[in-house]
Amino acid sequence: MRAYLYDNLDTDCREPHEQIPSVPVSVEELEASGVLYWRLKDENFADQIDKICEERNYKNRDQITVSKEGLGELFDAKIKTFFAEHLHEDEEIRAILEGTGYFDIRDKKDRWVRIKVEAGDLIVLPAGIYHRFTLDTNNYLKAMRLFKEDPVWTPLNRPCDENPYRKAYLEAIEAN
Ligand SMILES: CSCCC(=O)/C(O)=C/O
């Protein structure tokens, strides 16, 4: 995983969009925005996932392959939905199994922070954080999606600042 400030250029979102010079963002800075990160080791990947699931009460899981082949005729629509700035009323928890991609999150100053993920990365975006997702130019990512109860995937597009989960998120990170 690498994270850095996004350059905000209006070009292909699958390009890195890293500012020159780069402005790296640390795991601690991500945590200040409520984003959690684990690096899972190949040799005991399953055990580590199970441990995190037990500790954080994630009871269910499934898998998604974000690629033309994996999503078929839904591909274009899904890619567009994923990259529209949105929030969820539940955590977004993804363990990357194969491939690469980018999660962009809004930090405390409302700047885009780009998080490059690859196989072995587990990321948790808190409920209420504005974010988006895109593949990179490899056009392939397979992820395990973890959730506490039934999955709530509904993306609520910005602006939804009056949403109670948005307000609770802002209060929580303010207290950080
Ligand atoms: C890497 S899983 C696909 C992206 C997704 O599920 C989502 O909600 C993006 O914000």
Ligand SMILES: [Fe+2]
């Ligand atoms: Fe999302």
